[in-house]
Amino acid sequence: MSPAAPMIDRSQPAIHVENLARVFGSFPAVNGVSFSVPHGHVVGFVGANGAGKTTTMRILATLDYPTSGTARLGGFNVVDHPREVRRLLGWMPDSFGTYEHMTVLEYMDFYARALGYRGNERLQRTREVMDFTDLSPLAGRLVNKMSKGQTQRLCLGRALLHDPQILIMDEPAAGLDPRARIELKNLIRILAEEGKTILISSHILTELGEMCDSLLFIDRGRIVHHGAAAALKRGGTAETLVTVQVGGDPAQLAHWALTAPHVTLADESKHGGRLRIDSASDEVVAGVLRRLVLDGIPVLDFHREEIKLEDAFIDILARLDRSHSLSAPEGGVPAQPPPLLPVRGDALVIPEVDETPRFVPPPQA
Amino acid sequence: MSSPPPLPSLPAPPPPLADFGDWLSPMIVKELRQGLRTWVFVGAFIALQAILVMTLLISSSAGNAEASNMLFWMLIAGILVFVVPLRGFNALAGEMKSETLDLLMLTRLGAFRIALGKWIALAAQSGLIAISVLPYVVLRYFGGGVDVLAELRALVLLWMLSAAVTAIAVAFSALPSIIIRTLVLLATWFWAMMACGFVVAATIEEQNIDMFGFGGATTHDWWFFLTLLTALWAYGCYFVLDIGASAIAPPASNHATRKRLISLALMLTAFGFVLFWPDPQGRDLATGCLCAVAAVCAFDCLTETPTVSPSVYAPFVRRGWLGRRAAYFLAPGWPTGVAFYFVMAAMVAAALFRDTVHTAYDGLVLANALLSPLTPLALALLCFRHTNRLLGPYLACAIVLAISSALLLFMMNVGNADNVAFVGVLTPPSALTLALDLSDNTSEKQVLAGGVISGSCILLFLLIKAATHFKALHRVMRQAATAL
Numbered sequence: 010m011s012p013a014a015p016m017i018d019r020s021q022p023a024i025h026v027e028n029l030a031r032v033f034g035s036f037p038a039v040n041g042v043s044f045s046v047p048h049g050h051v052v053g054f055v056g057a058n059g060a061g062k063t064t065t066m067r068i069l070a071t072l073d074y075p076t077s078g079t080a081r082l083g084g085f086n087v088v089d090h091p092r093e094v095r096r097l098l099g100w101m102p103d104s105f106g107t108y109e110h111m112t113v114l115e116y117m118d119f120y121a122r123a124l125g126y127r128g129n130e131r132l133q134r135t136r137e138v139m140d141f142t143d144l145s146p147l148a149g150r151l152v153n154k155m156s157k158g159q160t161q162r163l164c165l166g167r168a169l170l171h172d173p174q175i176l177i178m179d180e181p182a183a184g185l186d187p188r189a190r191i192e193l194k195n196l197i198r199i200l201a202e203e204g205k206t207i208l209i210s211s212h213i214l215t216e217l218g219e220m221c222d223s224l225l226f227i228d229r230g231r232i233v234h235h236g237a238a239a240a241l242k243r244g245g246t247a248e249t250l251v252t253v254q255v256g257g258d259p260a261q262l263a264h265w266a267l268t269a270p271h272v273t274l275a276d277e278s279k280h281g282g283r284l285r286i287d288s289a290s291d292e293v294v295a296g297v298l299r300r301l302v303l304d305g306i307p308v309l310d311f312h313r314e315e316i317k318l319e320d321a322f323i324d325i326l327a328r329l330d331r332s333h334s335l336s337a338p339e340g341g342v343p344a345q346p347p348p349l350l351p352v353r354g355d356a357l358v359i360p361e362v363d364e365t366p367r368f369v370p371p372p373q374a
Numbered sequence: 375m376s377s378p379p380p381l382p383s384l385p386a387p388p389p390p391l392a393d394f395g396d397w398l399s400p401m402i403v404k405e406l407r408q409g410l411r412t413w414v415f416v417g418a419f420i421a422l423q424a425i426l427v428m429t430l431l432i433s434s435s436a437g438n439a440e441a442s443n444m445l446f447w448m449l450i451a452g453i454l455v456f457v458v459p460l461r462g463f464n465a466l467a468g469e470m471k472s473e474t475l476d477l478l479m480l481t482r483l484g485a486f487r488i489a490l491g492k493w494i495a496l497a498a499q500s501g502l503i504a505i506s507v508l509p510y511v512v513l514r515y516f517g518g519g520v521d522v523l524a525e526l527r528a529l530v531l532l533w534m535l536s537a538a539v540t541a542i543a544v545a546f547s548a549l550p551s552i553i554i555r556t557l558v559l560l561a562t563w564f565w566a567m568m569a570c571g572f573v574v575a576a577t578i579e580e581q582n583i584d585m586f587g588f589g590g591a592t593t594h595d596w597w598f599f600l601t602l603l604t605a606l607w608a609y610g611c612y613f614v615l616d617i618g619a620s621a622i623a624p625p626a627s628n629h630a631t632r633k634r635l636i637s638l639a640l641m642l643t644a645f646g647f648v649l650f651w652p653d654p655q656g657r658d659l660a661t662g663c664l665c666a667v668a669a670v671c672a673f674d675c676l677t678e679t680p681t682v683s684p685s686v687y688a689p690f691v692r693r694g695w696l697g698r699r700a701a702y703f704l705a706p707g708w709p710t711g712v713a714f715y716f717v718m719a720a721m722v723a724a725a726l727f728r729d730t731v732h733t734a735y736d737g738l739v740l741a742n743a744l745l746s747p748l749t750p751l752a753l754a755l756l757c758f759r760h761t762n763r764l765l766g767p768y769l770a771c772a773i774v775l776a777i778s779s780a781l782l783l784f785m786m787n788v789g790n791a792d793n794v795a796f797v798g799v800l801t802p803p804s805a806l807t808l809a810l811d812l813s814d815n816t817s818e819k820q821v822l823a824g825g826v827i828s829g830s831c832i833l834l835f836l837l838i839k840a841a842t843h844f845k846a847l848h849r850v851m852r853q854a855a856t857a858l
Contacts (some may be wrong), residue, residue: 050625066392071479071624072476072479073479074624074626074683088683089684091624095480100476102473106474108408109409109412120477122400123400123481167477294792
């Protein structure tokens with residue numbers, strides 16, 4: 010923990026955002042965003058360019074201020090208590106510059122000083138973070154001569170210097186080669202295992218799906234979905250599709266499905282078929298497999314069908330657009346509908362209560 | 375059995391950095407580490423040493439002491455006042471452009487500490503250059519014909535001038551417009567050049583310069599002058615750096631109250647001297663100081679961005695009725711700046727009425743002078759409606775007003791004076807410029823009266839605009855009171 014880090018109220022969510030809005034001129038970059046992230050969760054923040062991700066993250070990082078609404082980190086309001094919030098927070102921006110005539114060690118030493126570390130404590134903390142991010146072999150290298158991947162590790166190292174409880178990372182993997190991306194992903198995984206709360210935005214949804222406990226989808230300044238990644242991959246429905254391959258006659262699977270509870274045969278294939286299980290629960294799916302085996306069906310392969318996160322995201326946006334075009338009156342601007350996929354994360358609060366009118370009048374010319 | 379392959383050796387831990395102690399501000403450490411490696415500093419340092427050696431050799435062989443003396447001081451002044459401050463030109467803009475300012479803001483360094491650190495590092499570098507000149511001063515002394523104390527005094531004054539120019543360069547480097555920044559630096563250099571001439575003339579050439587009516591440069595006067603100058607220099611450097619800090623600070627932060635309170639304390643001290651100092655020359659000096667502080671503070675008050683964040687007003691609300699009233703004068707933003715400007719203008723007017731202003735003509739000149747700083751603000755509000763930051767637009771409007779006044783003056787001298795003077799009454803600055811050049815006393819008064827009328831209209835416009843903000847301020851203070 011950094012020198013004199015503020016005490017966190019663990020009864021409060023790590024991140025709590027309520028009706029957050031940020032208007033630039035007449036353009037609402039963020040428009041009534043609400044969500045909550047419990048301590049120790051890794052949440053992916055997904056949205057198209059200009060959807061409001063960076064603005065929301067900058068407000069959370071105390072670098073911008075909301076036009077209305079509130080944002081709290083560890084119970085501290087970002088507007089009223091920016092200093093406390095900054096001590097809790099590690100911020101990794103999507104793009105940042107480095108300094109000329111400065112080595113990696115000098116860079117880390119400068120930020121350690123600026124964060125309040127003194128003497129041996131500073132040396133020790135700098136060393137720990139440089140070892141963790143594998144920057145020690147680069148200690149003498151000039152920071153403006155580093156590769157993109159090394160620069161991202163430097164940025165992560167800087168963000169971790171004061172051992173923050175909450176990490177906000179805006180597109181940390183953008184522009185990285187596959188190897189650097191894997192390295193970064195591993196570092197994030199370790200941080201998540203340490204119990205840090207991480208809000209991470211990325212365009213690479215597959216990676217987010219692997220790392221995150223839940224996903225937040227934002228579109229045109231509004232949260233359009235908040236839920237567990239695993240549930241999203243299953244299409245957000247209350248049933249599960251499994252593909253089964255059996256040894257021998259594939260018809261035995263169809264016969265078995267006729268008698269098994271909770272199961273219907275969706276379609277047959279050359280080596281088996283697809284089963285529709287009327288539950289998304291892991292226990293029920295495992296129970297179906299157990300029963301197949303116990304009933305003597307020679308199961309060679311049994312796997313759950315999952316949709317790609319990219320497809321889920323596109324699907325959500327498409328449904329949103331359809332809903333807009335259906336409900337928009339002539340000359341009127343449709344208000345944002347409520348979330349279309351009401352998928353809930355296990356412990357996540359989804360306070361997206363839309364009390365705005367369905368339609369708002371068109372803006373004055 | 376073969377021996378196992380050797381384990382790959384772990385990377386050696388990075389050597390600890392022990393170049394700067396913990397007592398130094400992190401920002402100064404960073405800037406010194408970077409700054410001492412830049413080609414501007416290294417190049418200027420080496421070039422200065424080389425040229426100084428050559429100058430000494432030439433002067434000892436040719437025996438032309440005056441020419442070498444002039445070259446010596448021109449060189450030092452050039453590097454200290456013109457080259458070193460150049461590095462401040464991009465100091466804060468560079469951090470913004472390279473997107474490192476956000477990262478700095480998330481540390482414990484506030485906006486002021488960032489600006490101060492950059493300034494101290496540059497001032498330290500110019501100090502290093504000034505110290506490196508000392509051996510040459512001693513050598514010149516042994517060469518004969520040189521007053522070491524006078525040269526040291528000149529060196530100290532030049533360093534102070536360099537630091538002041540650097541402070542302005544660093545502070546205004548926060549402006550996004552490179553044109554405005556360049557114009558500000560050019561104007562600063564122009565005044566710095568004149569100040570260099572004054573320093574060299576008054577110290578090295580020992581000319582009997584009348585300083586603020588003290589009659590002559592005796593040793594006693596010098597120390598008094600230096601003390602006063604140092605106090606004003608420290609205030610000026612602090613103030614301009616805080617202007618830069620305000621420009622880079624997060625929107626919901628308050629830099630205005632501290633600046634205004636410090637300025638108010640200084641002005642009250644000077645005003646006390648104006649009221650109670652028996653010596654008229656001393657009163658004039660105090661009035662000069664009062665006007666200087668008011669001018670610097672007015673520039674800042676009238677260019678601040680208003681903020682309506684409740685967190686800014688909470689400290690005022692906590693102080694009860696008096697605190698809430700004080701917010702209308704001390705909270706950030708030009709509307710409260712206009713209110714604070716009234717207080718400063720009243721003090722300046724009272725001080726000037728004590729000894730300087732005696733006639734109706736003097737009164738008209740004073741009124742125009744006091745209304746002049748409001749004119750660029752009104753123009754900026756009219757012409758740059760969608761801009762939050764007023765510093766750049768204010769400076770741009772002030773420059774336009776200065777150029778148009780100079781043009782009118784030129785046209786009046788070559789053409790029909792009456793017609794041009796009629797145009798001049800449209801703004802107080804142009805009225806003031808034209809009136810001071812008119813030969814006829816009645817015309818002068820008419821132009822000045824016209825300037826006062828136009829200035830009053832500008833003031834009315836500003837008050838109407840400020841009233842809207844005051845309503846919002848009242849509402850936000852109520853919100854802050856509820857939150858408390």
